[in-house]
Amino acid sequence: MYTPEEAACRMNGELRVGGQGGSLSPFFRVDSRDVQPGDVFVAMKGQNDDGHRYIRAAAKRGAGAVILEKSRRGEWFPEADDLGITMIAADDPERAVASLARDWLAEISPTVVGITGSVGKTTTREFLYAILKDNIKTHAAVKSYNTLIGCAMTILAMPPDTDVLLLELGTNHPGEIAELVRYYPVTHGLITEITDAHIEGLGSLEGVLSAKMEITESDALRFLSYNSDNTMLNDAIHAWLSRLPEGRRVKAVGVGWAPSDATISDISLRLSDDGEAFLSFLLKTADAMYPCDARVFGKQHARNIAYALIFALELGVSPEFALAAVSRLATLSGRGKIYNLRRGGLLIDESYNANPGSLSYALKNVLEANVSQELRRVAILGGMREMGAESAHWHEVVMSRASLFDDIYLIGSEWDSFETQQAALRGRWETTESFINEMNAVDFAGALILLKGSRFYELERLIPLLADVK
Numbered sequence: 001m002y003t004p005e006e007a008a009c010r011m012n013g014e015l016r017v018g019g020q021g022g023s024l025s026p027f028f029r030v031d032s033r034d035v036q037p038g039d040v041f042v043a044m045k046g047q048n049d050d051g052h053r054y055i056r057a058a059a060k061r062g063a064g065a066v067i068l069e070k071s072r073r074g075e076w077f078p079e080a081d082d083l084g085i086t087m088i089a090a091d092d093p094e095r096a097v098a099s100l101a102r103d104w105l106a107e108i109s110p111t112v113v114g115i116t117g118s119v120g121k122t123t124t125r126e127f128l129y130a131i132l133k134d135n136i137k138t139h140a141a142v143k144s145y146n147t148l149i150g151c152a153m154t155i156l157a158m159p160p161d162t163d164v165l166l167l168e169l170g171t172n173h174p175g176e177i178a179e180l181v182r183y184y185p186v187t188h189g190l191i192t193e194i195t196d197a198h199i200e201g202l203g204s205l206e207g208v209l210s211a212k213m214e215i216t217e218s219d220a221l222r223f224l225s226y227n228s229d230n231t232m233l234n235d236a237i238h239a240w241l242s243r244l245p246e247g248r249r250v251k252a253v254g255v256g257w258a259p260s261d262a263t264i265s266d267i268s269l270r271l272s273d274d275g276e277a278f279l280s281f282l283l284k285t286a287d288a289m290y291p292c293d294a295r296v297f298g299k300q301h302a303r304n305i306a307y308a309l310i311f312a313l314e315l316g317v318s319p320e321f322a323l324a325a326v327s328r329l330a331t332l333s334g335r336g337k338i339y340n341l342r343r344g345g346l347l348i349d350e351s352y353n354a355n356p357g358s359l360s361y362a363l364k365n366v367l368e369a370n371v372s373q374e375l376r377r378v379a380i381l382g383g384m385r386e387m388g389a390e391s392a393h394w395h396e397v398v399m400s401r402a403s404l405f406d407d408i409y410l411i412g413s414e415w416d417s418f419e420t421q422q423a424a425l426r427g428r429w430e431t432t433e434s435f436i437n438e439m440n441a442v443d444f445a446g447a448l449i450l451l452k453g454s455r456f457y458e459l460e461r462l463i464p465l466l467a468d469v470k
Helices: 004-010 051-060 070-083 093-108 121-132 148-156 176-183 205-217 231-242 301-314 319-326 356-368 388-401 413-417 432-441 459-466
Strands: 014-016 040-042 065-069 086-090 111-116 138-140 164-168 188-191 223-227 251-256 262-271 277-284 289-294 337-340 345-350 376-382 407-411 425-429 447-452
Touching: 004 014, 004 086, 004 093, 014 070, 040 051, 040 093, 051 065, 051 070, 065 070, 065 093, 070 086, 086 093, 093 148, 093 176, 111 121, 111 176, 111 205, 121 138, 121 164, 121 301, 121 319, 148 164, 148 176, 176 205, 188 205, 188 301, 205 231, 223 231, 223 301, 231 251, 251 301, 262 301, 277 301, 289 301, 289 319, 301 319, 345 356, 345 459, 356 376, 356 388, 356 447, 376 459, 388 413, 407 432, 425 432, 432 459, 447 459
Parallel strands: 040 065, 065 086, 111 164, 111 188, 138 164, 188 223, 223 251, 251 262, 345 447, 376 407, 376 447, 407 425
Antiparallel strands: 014 086, 262 277, 277 289, 337 345
16 A cells, blocks of 8 residues: 555654565554554554553564654654564654545545444445445445544555445544544435434534534535434535535435435334344335335334435446345344344344434334234343433433333443332343343243343343353
8 A cells, every 4th residue: 555654754754664664554453452464553542541552562463563653752663673563653643544544545536425323324334335345346344433543444444446435424522523524525425313322522412413414514525315304404404405605516315204305114124933034115216116125123224224225326226236235134233133032032132332312213113023922022221321411311211211111121320310110120230240140030031132222331241141142
């Protein structure tokens, strides 16, 4: 990709060649535990840790180069030969790598799809990738890399013949997405939804909306899709479109249950006895009607699939090919994957994360799921993080929405902020570990279990204890 000399110049950095030298690997890592031989390790200083502490560990794992702070070069440059690693010192390693990624993106010049929103980013990205990958040379992150450095790592690993790049754009403070699209100009944007996720850093629902709307600050934007059922978002999109300067055109496509540019109807969700999920719906546009069938759990995924289909068609994929790819879609781990319980019943793994919107969807899906066998509804819920001053309110709201479940188990201190008289509540635990220690006393046979909570609680640890994991 780039030689160390070229990279140092582009990053306005100072170079110390150690080991064998040679071109930099396209694979950049910020966690020394992920380093593979030849990779570039980026030593970043965070709130709770300092990546410079792990330079030796990265070198031991075979890193070919390290990007570090200029203020630390006196400490580390003398060790370059002993460690056998090339070093580039930059004022700010994160933004230096982002600048390098910006240059690589400009050289390859693919169509750039940027996906943001409070829920559904990763799922929609994965669905879109699955539809595009056999028809268009498409590159996407292998994980939820949705920060400045995360997007940079995705871009730098992009092959030079890439036609479409899929990026996730995350945020928990104002200005973050605006910075992302300045570095990586998005041509095709998507705002999946606006909910109370990350409200602690963004202040209010209006703050969340404003942060997500920053995607429209991309000067390259020419296509934008969005959730037209969200009144705040729908109004904000139309207001923005009305302010566009004369001569600038952005095609906007709203997707919703209510009549819109792309309307979802006739939705059906079914679960077989062995845990196979079947989701079907119709997607109607001004030009055609598209019957969609996929093996995914969750009615909210109809919208994620609709987004993916709309983008695929916009990017030139034939309807026949796109719909065939939709039929092969499968639910991702942590986002609705289904397991068989050892003693009969099903477990729905929604453990990846939780906010009021996604948790409400999940509760509704489990209650409404069409299951041929009689299964009692059970919810094992971890607390929702980053709710700020509204945390108690939203946890109480979610509990009221779980009132039709047969059994409810709560994990995390967030649930302690209010009292509830629900008869279905079977107990509260401060940690997942404490719940595991007492779980053997609970009989989950014949249950349809929803497992959902913030990543902090690592509820996926419960899956092998309850279900047959293949």
